[in-house]
Amino acid sequence: MFRLSNNLIGILNIATFLLSVPVLGAGIWLANRADTDCEKFLEKPVIALGVFLMAVSIAGLVGACCRVSWLLWLYLLVMFLLILLLFAFTVFTFVVTNKGAGKAVSGKGYKEYKLGDYSDWLQKRVNGTKNWNKIKSCLIDSKVCNAYAEKYSKDTVVNDFYNEHLSALQSGCCKPPDSCNFTYVSPLVWTASSTTTYTDSDCNAWSNNSTVLCYNCQSCKAGLLDNLKGDWKKVAIVNVIILVVLIVVYSVGCSAFRNSREDNAFWKGRNP
Incomplete structure (x- = not known):
């Protein structure tokens, strides 16, 4: 038996x-x-x-x-x-x-994300061009920023937008960092100053093109890592x-x- x-x-x-x-x-x-x-x-x-x-x-x-x-x-x-x-x-x-967490921005409902705040091992995974191109392709395919633009399309006044609670990916990849001080037009359209020389590479990486946006920014990589960290x-x-x-x-x-x-x-x- x-x-x-x-x-x-x-x-x-x-x-x-x-x-x-x-x-x-x-x-x-x-x-x-x-x-x-x-x-x-x-x-x-x-x-x-x-x-x-x-x-x-x-x-x-x-x-x-x-x-x-x-x-x-x-x-x-x-x-x-x-x-x-x-x-x-x-x-x-x-x-x-x-290690790593988003930092609250004074007077705004969302956080900003810095790549250097996360572990070295995680940073290496997203800093490689080959790896990041694959990840970026996934982000574009998933239409993260398209959904974000549609959700906040009614925010015609910048103060309304600043009160929104954005996810780590939305904050890092779909808008320029607040330190750039770009002029808000819509969630996916920001105007850079023609007289300012930007030292932050993320400010220079930003584009209003919906397939570029801040996908090449360090803040986008940090937003991804924060999302990954939670998962x-x-x-x-x-x-x-x-x-x-x-x-x-x-x-x-x-x-x-x-x-x-x-x-x-x-x-x-x-x-x-």
Whole structure:
């Protein structure tokens, strides 16, 4: 008779296998339908995750239900490595997102973002031209600034605009930094002074062209990192929960592995 731990491992891996099917399907769908760099960037990791979940769940299911000790051993090894990697990634996430925050601007409802306030590791990820061009393409494709312009289109007076609560991406990428002192015309149109020489590179990078705006600004990179920082912290919290679940599953798997070895030894003893 199967023991409880074997049954639990079997049920858990059936659930994991069922989960892997839509994940793999989503990856294949993206591979066939991807038109933008953002979608193309996602397809390979999604397919890899789907294949990984399917392979691990099959190994665990066959190993537990058919008393195949070596498959269970392989399953437990993969689980152990996954726990180590997830733990390391969670710690790393908390470390690299510990620095950086938007700075409140006097009399305005939004914050300004400086790239130098964030961790060096994160800065390096966005400072590379190749990386940033891909990220910039994603920002343009997602129409972040188009939605922002539509939302605040009724702000014909600059003081109305200054009272708005902008997101980090909107503040960093869709308008010039406040330090430039540009003249407000509309959320996406600002007039620079013809007599001022700007020392801030972001002021020179700004363009009223809707495909340029401040996408090449340091403030845009900082806004992205602030947005990423918030998302990563949420992911880290979820990772802690997943770690607890994986440790419990790993413990049950160890019990199932012992059961399989004992059962195999029993049947060998019955069939000399």
